[in-house]
Amino acid sequence: QKEVEQDPGPLSVPEGAIVSLNCTYSNSAFQYFMWYRQYSRKGPELLMYTYSSGNKEDGRFTAQVDKSSKYISLFIRDSQPSDSATYLCAMTPYNNNDMRFGAGTRLTVKP
Amino acid sequence: DGGITQSPKYLFRKEGQNVTLSCEQNLNHDAMYWYRQDPGQGLRLIYYSQIVNDFQKGDIAEGYSVSREKKESFPLTVTSAQKNPTAFYLCASNYLGSHNEQFFGPGTRLTVL
Numbered sequence: 001q002k003e004v005e006q007d008p009g010p011l012s013v014p015e016g017a018i019v020s021l022n023c024t025y026s027n028s029a030f031q032y033f034m035w036y037r038q039y040s041r042k043g044p045e046l047l048m049y050t051y052s053s054g055n056k057e058d059g060r061f062t063a064q065v066d067k068s069s070k071y072i073s074l075f076i077r078d079s080q081p082s083d084s085a086t087y088l089c090a091m092t093p094y095n096n097n098d099m100r101f102g103a104g105t106r107l108t109v110k111p
Numbered sequence: 112d113g114g115i116t117q118s119p120k121y122l123f124r125k126e127g128q129n130v131t132l133s134c135e136q137n138l139n140h141d142a143m144y145w146y147r148q149d150p151g152q153g154l155r156l157i158y159y160s161q162i163v164n165d166f167q168k169g170d171i172a173e174g175y176s177v178s179r180e181k182k183e184s185f186p187l188t189v190t191s192a193q194k195n196p197t198a199f200y201l202c203a204s205n206y207l208g209s210h211n212e213q214f215f216g217p218g219t220r221l222t223v224l
Contacts, residue, residue, distance in 0.1 A: 008151055034212055043117075043201055043215035044154075088153070090213075097142055097161070097205070099213060101153035 003027050006089055006102025015111050019076040023089035023102045030091040033065050035074045038086045048074065079109045115216035117202050122221045132187045132219045134202035141207040143185035147171060148199040160185055161207055189221060197223045
């Protein structure tokens with residue numbers, strides 16, 4: 001079993017749809033959770049960063065963490081074609097730079 | 112502009128050759144990392160360095176070597192011992208003691224001919 005599981009998709013939605021991207025993990029030591037967006041042939045860029053369980057909102061993006069279920073989500077509201085990318089979840093234990101990544105979900109938003 | 116640069120963007124290697132990928136950062140970050148990305152797989156850690164002149168193996172270090180002579184630079188050498196080197200290589204960096212978020216360079220695509 002992988003430490004971090006992420007559905008690779010691909011996921012295709014119409015413009016304006018709400019997108020839900022998810023990851024599960026097995027290591028209860030993970031404390032910090034991140035979402036990265038990666039456009040084709042580019043390096044990942046940090047999108048959202050969360051620490052505690054609950055929701056964190058930034059514009060059209062909401063990151064959700066449920067530590068009891070070992071489950072994190074990223075919601076994208078009013079999705080745009082420019083959101084078409086691969087989304088990677090990542091997580092680390094406390095005070096530890098050993099970051100573990102999901103395989104990434106490829107998202108396409110169609111105009 | 113502060114950031115992480117990687118060069119070259121594309122690199123072609125013949126079998127049996129060693130090649131070196133460059134990574135430079137001007138963010139004054141303490142730690143630097145090299146990852147490999149293959150289709151359908153998450154990023155896998157090759158090597159990391161938290162301080163000049165010191166580095167640690169990651170999950171897939173075999174066939175790779177690194178050096179950290181300067182804080183700003185962390186070059187990766189892909190040796191001929193690496194059996195399947197064709198991949199997208201990503202360099203990242205962050206501050207030690209930060210909340211661990213890492214910032215990535217644009218990547219180098221290595222293809223073995």
